[in-house]
Amino acid sequence: MRATQFFLATLKEAPSDAEIVSHKLMLRAGLIKRVAGGVYTWMPLGLRILRKVEQIIREEMNRAGAIELLMPAVIPAELWQETGRWEQYGPELLRFKDRHQRNFVIGPTHEEVITDAARREIKSYRQLPLHLYQIQTKFRDEIRPRFGVMRGREFLMKDGYSFHANYEDLQREYRNMHDTYSRIFTRLGLRFRAVAADTGSIGGTGSHEFHVLADSGEDAIAFCPDSDYAANVELAEGLAPASPRDGHTEQMKKVATPGKTRCEDVATLLRLPLAKTVKAIAVMHDEQFFLLLLRGDHTLNEVKTAKLPFLNPFRFASDEEVERHMGCRPGYIGPVGMTKDIPIIADRAVAQMSDFVCGANAAGFHLTGVNWGRDLREPDYVFDIRNVVEGDPSPDGKGFLSICRGIEVGHIFQLRTKYSEAMKATFLDESGQPKIMEMGCYGIGVTRIVGAAIEQNHDERGIIFPCAIAPFELAIAPVGYRKSQSVQDAANRLYKEFLATGLDVLMDDRDERPGVMFADIELIGIPHRVTIGERGLKEGVVEYQGRRDTAAVKVPLADIREYIRERRSA
RNA sequence: CGGGGUGUAGCGCAGCCCGGUAGCGCGCCUGGUUUGGGACCAGGAUGUCGGAGGUUCGAAUCCUCUCACCCCGACCA
Numbered sequence: 090m091r092a093t094q095f096f097l098a099t100l101k102e103a104p105s106d107a108e109i110v111s112h113k114l115m116l117r118a119g120l121i122k123r124v125a126g127g128v129y130t131w132m133p134l135g136l137r138i139l140r141k142v143e144q145i146i147r148e149e150m151n152r153a154g155a156i157e158l159l160m161p162a163v164i165p166a167e168l169w170q171e172t173g174r175w176e177q178y179g180p181e182l183l184r185f186k187d188r189h190q191r192n193f194v195i196g197p198t199h200e201e202v203i204t205d206a207a208r209r210e211i212k213s214y215r216q217l218p219l220h221l222y223q224i225q226t227k228f229r230d231e232i233r234p235r236f237g238v239m240r241g242r243e244f245l246m247k248d249g250y251s252f253h254a255n256y257e258d259l260q261r262e263y264r265n266m267h268d269t270y271s272r273i274f275t276r277l278g279l280r281f282r283a284v285a286a287d288t289g290s291i292g293g294t295g296s297h298e299f300h301v302l303a304d305s306g307e308d309a310i311a312f313c314p315d316s317d318y319a320a321n322v323e324l325a326e327g328l329a330p331a332s333p334r335d336g337h338t339e340q341m342k343k344v345a346t347p348g349k350t351r352c353e354d355v356a357t358l359l360r361l362p363l364a365k366t367v368k369a370i371a372v373m374h375d376e377q378f379f380l381l382l383l384r385g386d387h388t389l390n391e392v393k394t395a396k397l398p399f400l401n402p403f404r405f406a407s408d409e410e411v412e413r414h415m416g417c418r419p420g421y422i423g424p425v426g427m428t429k430d431i432p433i434i435a436d437r438a439v440a441q442m443s444d445f446v447c448g449a450n451a452a453g454f455h456l457t458g459v460n461w462g463r464d465l466r467e468p469d470y471v472f473d474i475r476n477v478v479e480g481d482p483s484p485d486g487k488g489f490l491s492i493c494r495g496i497e498v499g500h501i502f503q504l505r506t507k508y509s510e511a512m513k514a515t516f517l518d519e520s521g522q523p524k525i526m527e528m529g530c531y532g533i534g535v536t537r538i539v540g541a542a543i544e545q546n547h548d549e550r551g552i553i554f555p556c557a558i559a560p561f562e563l564a565i566a567p568v569g570y571r572k573s574q575s576v577q578d579a580a581n582r583l584y585k586e587f588l589a590t591g592l593d594v595l596m597d598d599r600d601e602r603p604g605v606m607f608a609d610i611e612l613i614g615i616p617h618r619v620t621i622g623e624r625g626l627k628e629g630v631v632e633y634q635g636r637r638d639t640a641a642v643k644v645p646l647a648d649i650r651e652y653i654r655e656r657r658s659a
Numbered sequence: 660c661g662g663g664g665u666g667u668a669g670c671g672c673a674g675c676c677c678g679g680u681a682g683c684g685c686g687c688c689u690g691g692u693u694u695g696g697g698a699c700c701a702g703g704a705u706g707u708c709g710g711a712g713g714u715u716c717g718a719a720u721c722c723u724c725u726c727a728c729c730c731c732g733a734c735c736a
Contacts, residue, residue: 101685101697102671106729126728232660235729350736369736388734411736419736448736476734568695604696622695632695 090561091584092597096133099609109305111543112237114552118613120539127234127242134613135539137560139245142538143224145276145557146247153269155220155249160202162226166192168201172511183230195228200508200530203250207526208514214254217516217526218262222249224535238540239496240307245535252509253527254518259503263295266501266531270299273533274499278555279542282495284310285320295503299533300495301541310495311477315488322492323392325477326484329437339444339458341425347453350420352385355446355455367439367447367459369422371406371415374399378406378414380424382435382468384442387475394474397434415450423448425456425465435468436475496541497534504528543614552614553636556657561595563587563653564610568622571600579631579646580621586650611636617653 098119106123107113115121120135131139147157166184169175174182175194183195196202203221211217224247234242249266253259267283274281279301286298298321300310311325312318349355352366366385371378372394379400383389395401411419414431424433424447439445440461449456461467481490508514509526518524539558546553556562565587567580584596595615597606603620610618620632620641631649634641635656644652 100670104670105665105672108730123728352736368734370734371736383734391734405733405735408736415736417736422736566695572694600694602694602696602698604698606696608697620695624695 090593090595092595092599095595097609097613098132098134099612107237109236109239109544110547111239111305111540114543114547114612115237115540118552120613121238127231127240129238129241129243134560138539138554138558139535141558141560142277142535143245143247146273146533146535147224149269149273149276150222150247150249153220153265155222155251157223158221159223159225160196160199160206162196162228164194164196164199164202166194168205169194172201172508174201181229181231183228196225197227197229198532199223199225199248200250200504200528201512204508204512204514204528207250207252207509208512211252211514211516211526214516214518214524217252217254218258220249220251220262220529222247222531236540238536239544241536244537247533247535249531251529251531252514253529254516254524256505256527259505259527259529260295263501263503263529266529267297270499270501270531270533274299274301276557277538277542278557279498279538279545281498282310282312282319282493284312284495285324286500297501298497299499299501301498301538301545302493302495303541303544304494305544306494306496308495308497309476310493311481311490312493313483313485313488314491316483316485318483318485318487320484322476323390325490327390327437327473327475327477328482328484329473330441331482332441334441334461335443337443337458337460337463339460341456341458341460341464343449343451343454344457345453346421346455349455356385359446359455359457361446361457365442365445367423367442367445369424369448371411371419371422372400372403373406373410374401374403378410378431379403380422380427380431380433381474382424382433382439382447383475384436384438385446387436387438387478390474390476393472397470397472397474399432400434417448417450418452421448421450421452421454423450423456423459424468425459426450427465432469433466434470434472434474437471437473438475440468440471496537496544498538498541499531499533501531502529504530546614548637550608551612554614554616556616559593559614559616561615562593562657563617563619564595564597564606564615566597566603566606566610566618566620568603568620570598573623575626576621576623579626583619583621583631583646583649587653590650590654592653617656619649619653 100117103113103117107116119132121129121131124130166175185193227246228243231242234240251262281299281301283297283299286296309322311320311322346355349358352368356363356366363386364384368383368385370381408419415422443460444458446455446457447459477490479492483490506525509528514526515523543552565580565584567576569576587594616636618634625631629646630643631646632641633644
């Protein structure tokens with residue numbers, strides 16, 4: 090592609106509404122343009138990237154035996170009513186009426202449509218298994234779209250759905266997809282990790298998320314460097330401390346802690362480690378009041394907490410409710426002196442503590458030297474309700490956990506029969522008996538991958554695209570293209586030769602000054618650059634610089650094609 | 660949804676407190692000089708000052724209402 094025949098729209102300054110690097114760089118590089126909150130136009134340069142990502146996904150899905158189809162973005166409400174999601178889904182589901190006042194939705198996901206297709210087409214176990222997928226635009230009316238393409242409302246997604254005669258076969262396909270996803274992200278050139286995940290609202294049993302590792306990621310991942318354990322922190326189990334509870338050495342004392350409502354402040358005031366404090370969190374389930382206890386340096390895991398049967402669902406108590414049940418303002422509440430009608434749920438770590446500090450249920454006071462059994466009754470329940478932290482023992486018993494951050498770009502689920510049952514997707518088995526199909530579903534956020542790739546690969550000069558998804562693999566920068574016939578000739582000849590070898594090459598024939606060309610080529614993240622200048626040509630050399638290199642190297646003109654070939658395969 | 664903030668040229672911003680009919684940098688157009696890391700000189704074009712209403716002789720500026728966008732908040736006892 091010649092730059093003069095293409096459409097480059099780079100910006101020196103990023104629009105002020107962009108917050109994270111990938112968003113700023115995508116705007117500056119002219120990859121996307123905002124049209125509405127969370128809705129973007131993919132400009133020609135950006136579209137090239139998106140298409141490359143799509144193509145890799147498509148090739149690997151096909152290789153894994155899945156078959157591509159395309160479902161509509163607009164879905165009649167009846168299908169969603171059939172599974173009950175019309176009522177359940179909430180305002181994230183964009184609904185509208187057509188001219189006949191019939192209800193429709195813009196699909197945020199396609200379980201209903203695919204299950205409807207499957208039940209119409211599949212009659213016999215002989216037609217199973219079947220895995221259908223599409224790459225299609227979805228719409229989710231996010232509360233707060235942000236981070237550009239990373240949390241947009243409209244986005245491109247690969248979603249696949251598999252149908253099976255039995256659970257064993259679903260598990261086989263699930264493993265197949267686990268492998269396929271690993272191949273896809275490897276081919277995309279991204280550092281990623283597959284982690285065990287919470288199944289969330291979609292339901293089902295097994296589930297893994299695929300995360301692109303990046304410090305700016307929204308999700309925290311717990312993993313064990315000494316084993317293959319990896320899980321979303323929402324799921325990672327916090328084990329009980331191995332050592333038994335220490336014996337108490339202190340007497341309980343009431344100390345004044347005026348204005349110190351946070352555990353950090355209390356620990357600082359009393360010159361105690363944060364891990365000696367206990368924070369009490371008041372929650373409600375219907376009209377029942379509960380007290381949750383966490384060590385001061387730990388944080389509540391709401392996903393785990395919501396799974397406790399007597400707390401599902403729960404909400405945080407209001408200040409007014411705290412005062413009514415505890416007789417004390419929030420900030421100084423604690424478990425000592427609680428009557429039996431307020432159940433105390435302690436995290437495993439709290440149950441092991443001795444001589445700890447907690448609120449005194451009197452404004453401006455905390456208690457020190459508190460001990461279970463002596464100063465208050467043993468906790469009514471002990472559960473794992475906290476987020477694991479760096480250094481916690483790995484749940485697989487093989488070392489200690491590290492925490493890193495990731496961007497979720499893929500998610501695979503064993504749906505089982507949630508949708509097939511609701512929609513009566515049955516088939517006849519070998520004995521002629523009707524059975525409900527087992528289902529799996531597998532998603533990849535195509536647009537989000539572009540953002541995540543940039544989030545993971547950039548520097549102060551711009552984007553550093555992995556070769557596999559770079560809009561162009563190589564750029565030719567001729568210095569003085571219009572002035573020097575020898576430069577122009579050499580550049581044109583090289584351009585044609587590279588094209589002939591199947592390279593995606595951008596020929597910068599804009600007649601810009603070198604600084605402008607270099608800055609643009611670096612900003613948009615082209616991995617390889619060849620600079621041709623009159624000076625070099627006289628010596629028979631051109632210059633090569635890789636996007637991550639700090640300086641250019643001279644390469645004889647005659648060797649440049651071979652040189653690039655080696656660099657690409659390196 | 661709650662709290663905060665911002666809307667002025669394609670992009671980044673100033674002007675607003677203290678009303679007098681809009682400016683800077685980048686980009687864009689023309690001409691010239693330049694040509695190995697975002698050139699220089701000269702000339703030029705571009706705004707219903709987010710929208711509606713009000714106050715006033717006069718509103719980007721003051722008041723009311725609206726819309727859009729951004730940030731923070733769902734670990735707080």
